[in-house]
Amino acid sequence: MTALLSVTSLHRQFGGLTAVRDLSFDVAEGEILGVIGPNGAGKTTAINLVSGVIPPTSGRVEFRGEDVTGLPPHRLVGRGIVRTFQSTTVYGDRTVRENGMRGAYLGLYPGFFATLFDTAHARRMRAEATAVVDELLDWLGLTEVAEDKAGSLPYGHQKTLGMIIALASRPRLIMLDEPVAGLGGGDADHVRDTIKRVRGRGITVIVIDHNMRFMSGLCDRVLVMHQGARLAVGTPQQVLADPAVIEAYLGKRHAALAGH
Amino acid sequence: MTDASLSPLALAPRAGGRPLAIAAAVVAVLALVPLVIADKFILSLGSTVFITAIAAASLHLIIRTGHISLGHAAFMGIGAYASVLTVMELGLPFAAGVLAAFVAPCLLALAIGPLVLRLTGKYFVLVTFLFGEIVRMVFVEWKSVTGGANGIFGIPAPAPVFNDPAAYYYLSLGAGVLLVGFIARLLASEVGRAIDAVRESERLAHCSGIPVLRLKVTIFALGCGIVGIAGALQGHFIRYVDPTSYSVVQSLNLVVVNVIGGMQTLVGPLVGTLFYLILPEMLRGYVELQRIIFGIILIIVMAFLPGGLVELGGRALQLVRRRAGS
Numbered sequence: 037m038t039a040l041l042s043v044t045s046l047h048r049q050f051g052g053l054t055a056v057r058d059l060s061f062d063v064a065e066g067e068i069l070g071v072i073g074p075n076g077a078g079k080t081t082a083i084n085l086v087s088g089v090i091p092p093t094s095g096r097v098e099f100r101g102e103d104v105t106g107l108p109p110h111r112l113v114g115r116g117i118v119r120t121f122q123s124t125t126v127y128g129d130r131t132v133r134e135n136g137m138r139g140a141y142l143g144l145y146p147g148f149f150a151t152l153f154d155t156a157h158a159r160r161m162r163a164e165a166t167a168v169v170d171e172l173l174d175w176l177g178l179t180e181v182a183e184d185k186a187g188s189l190p191y192g193h194q195k196t197l198g199m200i201i202a203l204a205s206r207p208r209l210i211m212l213d214e215p216v217a218g219l220g221g222g223d224a225d226h227v228r229d230t231i232k233r234v235r236g237r238g239i240t241v242i243v244i245d246h247n248m249r250f251m252s253g254l255c256d257r258v259l260v261m262h263q264g265a266r267l268a269v270g271t272p273q274q275v276l277a278d279p280a281v282i283e284a285y286l287g288k289r290h291a292a293l294a295g296h
Numbered sequence: 297m298t299d300a301s302l303s304p305l306a307l308a309p310r311a312g313g314r315p316l317a318i319a320a321a322v323v324a325v326l327a328l329v330p331l332v333i334a335d336k337f338i339l340s341l342g343s344t345v346f347i348t349a350i351a352a353a354s355l356h357l358i359i360r361t362g363h364i365s366l367g368h369a370a371f372m373g374i375g376a377y378a379s380v381l382t383v384m385e386l387g388l389p390f391a392a393g394v395l396a397a398f399v400a401p402c403l404l405a406l407a408i409g410p411l412v413l414r415l416t417g418k419y420f421v422l423v424t425f426l427f428g429e430i431v432r433m434v435f436v437e438w439k440s441v442t443g444g445a446n447g448i449f450g451i452p453a454p455a456p457v458f459n460d461p462a463a464y465y466y467l468s469l470g471a472g473v474l475l476v477g478f479i480a481r482l483l484a485s486e487v488g489r490a491i492d493a494v495r496e497s498e499r500l501a502h503c504s505g506i507p508v509l510r511l512k513v514t515i516f517a518l519g520c521g522i523v524g525i526a527g528a529l530q531g532h533f534i535r536y537v538d539p540t541s542y543s544v545v546q547s548l549n550l551v552v553v554n555v556i557g558g559m560q561t562l563v564g565p566l567v568g569t570l571f572y573l574i575l576p577e578m579l580r581g582y583v584e585l586q587r588i589i590f591g592i593i594l595i596i597v598m599a600f601l602p603g604g605l606v607e608l609g610g611r612a613l614q615l616v617r618r619r620a621g622s
């Protein structure tokens with residue numbers, strides 16, 4: 037299988053600190069890849085690099101066989117890569133539907149003059165975007181609150197809306213930065229189901245979290261990061277059995293025990 | 297699927313319907329004024345209001361992207377000088393002057409925009425302030441072209457007919473309707489949706505596919521071009537241009553107009569303009585008092601009315617409706 041996303045020797049330095057070092061991994065089309073690691077391991081930075089939010093110091097990102105290294109986020113959205121954020125993910129003062137419409141921007145933007153004169157083309161694209169957003173709201177159960185302010189939603193719904201904003205651009209790859217951080221067990225299960233359903237639509241997923249239990253029940257493969265570098269990659273079972281992972285997570289003594 | 301006419305947010309012309317009818321009624325009343333009042337002073341004040349409204353609205357457009365420019369009057373001045381020089385030095389018609397008044401500040405904004413629009417908040421304010429000062433110094437120092445500190449006198453009216461204050465009133469009203477209408481249309485379109493998204497969360501907007509910097513530069517250039525036209529209208533109206541008319545003080549006035557009126561909707565700078573230009577006329581003869589009252593109002597607005605006078609109007613309207621309803 038050829039990789040949808042292929043990351044090679046990615047490096048990012050912040051002053052004297054190397055946040056991501058020599059990171060390489062592939063993601064296959066239709067896969068759910070988990071990225072796991074303790075706080076400060078470089079998970080968010082890795083996503084920032086792939087999504088174009090910050091440029092890499094060195095290394096290469098290929099998407100669908102094309103070099104997309106260093107492209108800005110809006111260009112990458114156009115190519116089908118979106119991401120959500122660990123923190124604020126919605127426009128709090130706007131309605132849920134307007135949030136979705138903003139996510140659909142690329143799909144609905146008909147060009148400066150077309151939108152200015154509201155041409156037939158512009159109206160058609162807007163109708164299409166509205167349909168996409170309404171379908172997503174329905175699919176993820178937010179239709180009833182479509183006209184509510186996003187900021188007034190419970191936290192779990194805001195996380196879902198953040199995902200809808202990302203999905204509204206009709207991506208091929210979605211990257212979710214800690215989608216269950218701050219959620220209770222029930223909500224976390226709900227998000228896990230949602231992510232599986234997203235994959236069910238043929239969308240490839242990269243998901244960050246630091247809870248191995250959550251990840252094992254969700255991901256096809258897991259990438260373990262430690263101090264900016266890749267520690268291990270493989271199925272959840274393989275990774276859990278990896279001495280390097282056990283050592284990093286539980287300390288040397290356990291690693292020695294696991295080796296037996 | 298939601299019917300587009302039912303969902304205001306799915307509408308491109310978000311300012312359609314009732315606001316449009318209100319705007320049309322206001323313009324109709326304004327168009328009748330010269331027929332009822334022949335007073336030259338009132339008509340001249342009217343022209344000043346329309347020209348200032350264009351300038352304030354064009355600044356509002358830029359403010360909506362999240363950047364408060366303290367150099368807006370400099371672009372207005374560049375437009376004024378460009379038009380005046382085109383007409384007086386090149387002997388071209390006023391229409392060519394207006395075109396130059398749009399293009400010159402627009403090009404300059406396109407040149408500096410990609411640099412300054414990367415700055416946020418106070419840094420942008422500071423740099424545009426410095427830019428305004430530099431432009432003013434160029435006006436003063438480039439004597440062979442700008443006439444130095446004395447400026448340029450004896451600027452002709454756009455056409456002989458516009459020596460009549462009523463005619464100029466209609467010219468500036470027409471320009472105001474066109475340009476403010478253009479801005480309203482732009483803000484109500486998909487571009488406006490993108491502008492609001494960028495201001496509210498630049499990071500999220502960028503990651504939703506909005507080309508943030510390109511959008512900001514485009515809007516900045518448009519706003520600067522439009523204020524250039526306002527400059528041309530002003531120059532050919534008061535018949536002279538000089539550096540002090542386009543100094544940082546004037547830039548600050550345009551910001552104050554926006555703050556007082558309200559920065560959340562386009563109505564804000566229009567209301568602010570009215571307030572800013574009409575209040576002093578009503579307090580004529582009390583120059584000191586004028587400033588104090590103005591200062592107090594500004595403080596009150598900033599402290600209690602983040603939405604400006606427009607918000608106050610909105611609240612009053614709600615109150616009246618509730619009374620009428622019960």
Ligand SMILES: Nc1ncnc2c1ncn2[C@@H]1O[C@H](COP(=O)(O)OP(=O)(O)O)[C@@H](O)[C@H]1O
Nearest residue numbers: 050053055073074075076077078079080081082
């Ligand atoms: N913009 C930045 N400037 C400076 N240092 C940063 C920046 N972003 C991240 N870092 C540093 O890089 C390291 C990795 O951070 P991050 O990618 O957020 O980790 P994680 O998401 O795995 O918790 C941390 O030490 C963090 O302080």
Ligand SMILES: [Mg+2]
Nearest residue numbers: 079080081122
């Ligand atoms: Mg993180």
